[in-house]
Amino acid sequence: MKRPRNVLIKQSILWQLVFVGIVLAAASFGLHNALANLEARGISRGFDFLNVTAGFEVVQTLISFGEGSTYLRAFFVGLLNTVYVSVLAIIGSLILGFLVGFARFFAHPLSRGLAKMWIGGIRNIPLLLQIFFIYFAVLQSLPEPRDSFQFGNLIFVNNRGVFFPWIVDGEWVRPVLEGFNFVGGTVVIPELIALALGLTCYTSAFIGELVYASLKSVDKGLWEASRSLGLSNFQALRLVILPESLKVLLPPLTNQFLNVFKNSSLAAAIGYPDLVAVFAGTVLNQTGQAMEVISITMMVYLLISLLISIAMNYFNSRLARVRRHV
Amino acid sequence: MFEKTFLKACFGSVGATLVSLISLTIMGLVLSKIAQWMFFGAVFSGASSEACRDATGACWVFVKENFVFFMYGMLEEKEYWRAQLFVSCALAAVSLLFFKKTKTLGLWLNFLGMPLLAIAIIYNLFSPEAGVDRDSYGGxxxxxxxxxxxxxxxxxxxxxxxxxxxxxxxxxxxxxxxxxxxxxxxxxxxxxxxxxxxxxxxxxxxxxxxxxxxxxxxxxxxxxxxxxxxxxxxxxxxxxxxxxxxxxxxxxxxxxxxxxxxxxxxxxxxxxxxxxxxxxxxxxxxxxxxxxxxxxxxxxxxxxxxxxxxxxxxxxxxxxxxxxxxxxxxxxxxxxxxxxxxx
The missing domain is CATH 1.10.3720.10 (MetI-like)
Known part of the structure; x- marks a missing residue:
């Protein structure tokens, strides 16, 4: 039996209204509680706190951040640090990942075995554990600054980071040991090394597997065709197989980039001053404005995730278009 | 991809030999380091960090002595049964899902039985006087x-x-x-x-x-x-x-x-x-x-x-x-x- 169409539509609209009603009721119930709770605890509301002077220090800043800087500036410091470590890790994991992928693809039993061991080992260990291992077990057990490993009296490696010469006011300044730590030059903090290295290793295993799968997905006939055109194995790989495999590789690779970006938030666990550690950590603790701070943080991650996927989709569609013309 | 014997694949050409040498070096270095650290230089017996003072490798005494902490967190020893019972029941309930005949039963147990069990023995809501600190679960x-x-x-x-x-x-x-x-x-x-x-x-x-x-x-x-x-x-x-x-x-x-x-x-x-x-x-x-x-x-x-x-x-x-x-x-x-x- 078929019901008249208008009855179906009316029924469907009724259900949708009920659904909206339930969602709104739940939301307003939560919001009501939240407002009452905030009132009771005397926590102020709104985004005015962003203009208040922060008054804390950040160990690594890409933009100047001093005593008079505001919470808003702290937000940007954290965001830039997040982007910085993500970009480093993406570059690193691409290089290492392609290396692993090729090693796994080649008909060489030893390189294949090595790559398989890397992928199978790294992928099955939590990222946080790897970062903890690098940070607490390796970097923290490096010698104190006064017993640093040194390379030609220019580069110093110790448990406070890697110190090397840098241009200050137009001339090179060498790091010099003063008291308990080095001054002058510049430093790569151990938190950054641990986070970037951990993300690089972890992601390289995933990218390696993707590269391998994409190379394998290319039709065998293309190898034979390239050989019959007189291309060497290397030329065939570079000119035919790799471009062809990129088509398959790109979409899942985008996902890996997104993962790196999101996983960089593990910074909070070792104290690298990223968005989560600085903003959702220190700023939240100082101001107590949990609602505003956490919603801003989540919005930023959402927005950037969205931007990355839009950019990669655009790139991907261009690639697909180019290929069609060939 | 190419049918070759193992040796020929490894040392058949200059390039392959080079890759083999690099791989073997990496494997040799890493494996010998790991073996030395994990087994040959490691300390397995003892009861405190004193036992590992002269160790050149790992101190597994640390893991041995902290093992129950790693498994149960701060849970008191007399409450271990809660965790043990729960994990065994969960294992049983999950394994039921893999057999056709017991699938329905497994679904009921997992979605209704296990939450109830969690409330009863992990959260201990039914007999709060026999108190177990809910924040003490760990490991x-x-x-x-x-x-x-x-x-x-x-x-x-x-x-x-x-x-x-x-x-x-x-x-x-x-x-x-x-x-x-x-x-x-x-x-x-x-x-x-x-x-x-x-x-x-x-x-x-x-x-x-x-x-x-x-x-x-x-x-x-x-x-x-x-x-x-x-x-x-x-x-x-x-x-x-x-x-x-x-x-x-x-x-x-x-x-x-x-x-x-x-x-x-x-x-x-x-x-x-x-x-x-x-x-x-x-x-x-x-x-x-x-x-x-x-x-x-x-x-x-x-x-x-x-x-x-x-x-x-x-x-x-x-x-x-x-x-x-x-x-x-x-x-x-x-x-x-x-x-x-x-x-």
């Missing part, structure tokens, strides 16, 4: 507990979200899309921060959730969104026309989903579901950041213990081995479930 038990419920409740939530996104009315579709994309777009750590800091604000006065429950709420929402996308992939993989056939057989929408579409969809994506579970299992370590002593959190805490300073490496390597065994085993299971990978 590997906590990791398994969180992962188990996280993946379990991700199923119904993910299925509803996937169905809503695929075939709900406009409003529902939009809501599901929004919900899925928000949870998938943010890192788990912000979700955990939110559940530990924000959730208390949204509850009416007088209602308090324990830290464990709050973390579980966040993890379930998070894994539910990922599960929704996996199940949606399965729904798309079910052959077109199945829905029409089932309505021709007189099944209504709910029946056709329940008996025809969803069983097929879930079968298609079962490897992906297992992979999802592996990621979730690894991700549960993040609860350590919000101050819970899960397996990694317990190891981390033990390395900070002043009686055992300087054994971070041992702790993390042990944790890595345990996680690796779980995840590698599950990934093998997942590739066995995958009909494509067999060929």
């Amino acid at each position: 590997l038990f906590l990791t398994l507990f969180v992962a188990y419920f996280g993946i379990l409740w991700a199923f119904p939530i993910g299925t509803l979200l996937a169905l809503g996104r695929k075939s709900g009315p406009v409003v529902v579709k939009f809501f599901c899309l929004f919900w899925i994309e928000v949870w998938r777009g943010v890192p788990l750590i912000t979700v955990l921060f939110m559940s530990s800091v924000l959730v208390p604000y949204f509850l009416p006065e007088g209602v308090e959730l324990s830290k464990l429950t709050r973390a579980m709420v966040g993890i379930v929402c998070f894994s539910g969104a990922y599960m929704a996308e996996v199940i949606r992939g399965g729904l798309q993989g079910v052959a077109g026309g199945q829905r029409e056939v089932s309505s021709a057989l007189g099944l209504n929408w709910i029946q056709s989903m329940r008996y025809v579409i969803l069983p097929q969809a879930i079968k298609i994506v079962s490897p992906a579901i297992l992979n999802n579970f592996i990621s979730l299992f690894k991700d549960t370590t993040l609860v350590a950041i919000i101050g819970m002593f899960d397996f990694l959190g317990a190891v981390q805490a033990a390395t900070k213990n002043s009686a055992w300073l300087g054994f971070a490496k041992e702790g993390y390597v042990f944790a890595a081995l345990v996680f690796w065994m779980f995840c590698y085993g599950l990934s093998k299971l997942s590739s066995r479930l995958n009909p494509i990978s067999e060929s």
Whole structure:
């Protein structure tokens, strides 16, 4: 039996209204509680706190951040640090990942075995554990600054980071040991090394597997065709197989980039001053404005995730278009 | 790709020989270092850090002495049975799901029995006077507990979200899309921060959730969104026309989903579901950041213990081995479930 169409539509609209009603009721119930709770605890509301002077220090800043800087500036410091470590890790994991992928693809039993061991080992260990291992077990057990490993009296490696010469006011300044730590030059903090290295290793295993799968997905006939055109194995790989495999590789690779970006938030666990550690950590603790701070943080991650996927989709569609013309 | 003998493949040409030498060097260096550290130079017996003073390798005494802490966290010894009973029951309930005859029973047990059991013995709500401190649970038990419920409740939530996104009315579709994309777009750590800091604000006065429950709420929402996308992939993989056939057989929408579409969809994506579970299992370590002593959190805490300073490496390597065994085993299971990978 078929019901008249208008009855179906009316029924469907009724259900949708009920659904909206339930969602709104739940939301307003939560919001009501939240407002009452905030009132009771005397926590102020709104985004005015962003203009208040922060008054804390950040160990690594890409933009100047001093005593008079505001919470808003702290937000940007954290965001830039997040982007910085993500970009480093993406570059690193691409290089290492392609290396692993090729090693796994080649008909060489030893390189294949090595790559398989890397992928199978790294992928099955939590990222946080790897970062903890690098940070607490390796970097923290490096010698104190006064017993640093040194390379030609220019580069110093110790448990406070890697110190090397840098241009200050137009001339090179060498790091010099003063008291308990080095001054002058510049430093790569151990938190950054641990986070970037951990993300690089972890992601390289995933990218390696993707590269391998994409190379394998290319039709065998293309190898034979390239050989019959007189291309060497290397030329065939570079000119035919790799471009062809990129088509398959790109979409899942985008996902890996997104993962790196999101996983960089593990910074909070070792104290690298990223968005989560600085903003959702220190700023939240100082101001107590949990609602505003956490919603801003989540919005930023959402927005950037969205931007990355839009950019990669655009790139991907261009690639697909180019290929069609060939 | 090319049929060659092992030796010819390794040393057949200059390039291959070079790659072989590099690989062998890496393997030799790494393996000998690992063997020396883990076995030959390691200390296995003793009761305190004194025993490891002259060790050139690992101090496994650290792991041995802290083993129960790694497994149960701060739980008192007389309460271990709670964790042991729960894990054995969960194992039994899950294994029922793998056999056709016991599947229905398994579903009931997992979705109704296990939550009740958790309330009864883990939360101990029925006899609060025989008190067990709910925040004292920790170690590997906590990791398994969180992962188990996280993946379990991700199923119904993910299925509803996937169905809503695929075939709900406009409003529902939009809501599901929004919900899925928000949870998938943010890192788990912000979700955990939110559940530990924000959730208390949204509850009416007088209602308090324990830290464990709050973390579980966040993890379930998070894994539910990922599960929704996996199940949606399965729904798309079910052959077109199945829905029409089932309505021709007189099944209504709910029946056709329940008996025809969803069983097929879930079968298609079962490897992906297992992979999802592996990621979730690894991700549960993040609860350590919000101050819970899960397996990694317990190891981390033990390395900070002043009686055992300087054994971070041992702790993390042990944790890595345990996680690796779980995840590698599950990934093998997942590739066995995958009909494509067999060929």
